[in-house]
Amino acid sequence: MSRLQALRSLPNNEIVGRSSRADTIARAAADALRLELDTYPKPGLVSPIDSGSHADMDAETFRNSSAAITPFFRDLALAGAAGATMPALRRIGLDAEAAMRAATGGVNTHRGAIFGLGLLCVAAGALARPSAGALGALVRERYGAAILDGTVLLHAPGAWVRRRHGVGGAPVEAASGFPSLYRVGLPALRRARRVRPGDDGASRVEACLALIAHLEDTNLLHRGGPEGLAFARAEAARFIAAGGVARSDWRARAEALHRAFVARNLSPGGAADLLAMTLFVDAIEARP
Template identity: 85%
Template sequence: MSPLSALRPRPEEDVDRSSSADMIARAAAQALRLELETYPKPGLVSPIDSGSHADMDAGTFRASTAAITPFFGDLARAGAAGAPMPALRRIGLQAEAAMRVATGGVNTHRGAIFGLGLLCAAAGALPRPIAGALGALVRDRYGATILEGPVLLHAPGARARRRHGVGGAPAEAAAGFPSLYRVGLPALQRGRRLHPGDDEAARVEACLALIGHIEDTNLLHRGGPEGFAFARAEAARFIAEGGIGHPRWRLRAEALHRAFIARNLSPGGAADLLAMTLFVDAIEGRP
């Protein structure tokens, strides 16, 4: 039996695919909203400020989320139908076009459309996924074609991957989002244990843990190897020194936020993975 066949729902577990796709789209939108509402996140946009960005604010992200939400439902339905990667790419490009109309051309969610979109397709294919199932399905069904697909040569992330020899978001997705499962979710759960009832604090913990771990091409694009190394080291130090368990964690996180802004650093890849972590947490369930 293949890994995928073991994950497929039995006939008696089937659900109304249309209503399930709408639920998945709502969960994706909520994950994006919660990521936006989280503060402090070093260098990133929130309702408090625009971080290291002069061309976008919280309103830009809210407009973008509203514009792309229907496409997450389309991706879920495509996943339920077993659609191949080229079909998912076509939906993703439509979502990106809608995003740019809503934001006046600003790229707010291209990375999230890619990663969260793949997870929506997996959720559509697996109405009742067990822990780890969404990432496994993305890896097994789409992994090879993710890496073989067309590359936007002039996109900042693609340029950073070529210049610095890192895998970035495509490699993360093709592998089944290991950083999400090994870093993001454990940090989110740890944060909830440290601050019961304060889910924003738990999201900060997850965000900083991801910044300290992943090869974020947004950081490489904006800060080069030096900025990338600074961001990862400082985020890892925040976690190593107690994270949100430190009595002055919020002041420390705000200071790190200002340091990222001073260096024009924005860990957009970690922000995308934080939203994906929140989505998987909601869909696969908490331990």
């Protein structure tokens, strides 16, 4: 039975309920992507202020991409509600990537978000009232093995870097239930909110820098090799250890770090994807 046939077999009120929840989930995913884009300064990454280390994309490219892929987050939420298998999810993801490339002229803006944020949308669709940690746990338990056994895009930069440097990257992060999100991203986001109440931009910068310090980001390895990754992680860790956004000069320090990343052509795209996922989980899951 297909996902559409399964939904048609449900009572009308349940179909309406699932459809409404899928709309809510897709809006939350779109909001998370918008907030990630609007965050500044985040080192080397695109924002409305500048294009960071990227010559082939800007904020408008990301906005167009986000608009194109948002309907597929709704499809993924409905697929999660129907208990879809990983091959079905991959088909939706490939359609989303095609829509992204059509909207951006072939530029890869959101492949990582389609994968990671998409899986979290699947989990959100499957759970009516997700408790703290529930989205990641569902992805790990229901899809973890299939994520690691699935088709690998052998010519994608991330896959090449994972093979060359022996790092797990996004597939291992997702199959493990997004531990970096729950152990690093969310705690940093919420810690910074307590330090700077009302300044959500500051809390997003803190979460982004904490994730950069933690991750073996394949985007950084692709652009800067092991030396670039080591520089990025060390500088981000120094920012956090020195007080992060709790310091009065945090913005100037973060802007200086942004310039240093751009000078080295570094862009921590994996951290950017996980920041968006962190914001999504923060909006969807119940607080502990």
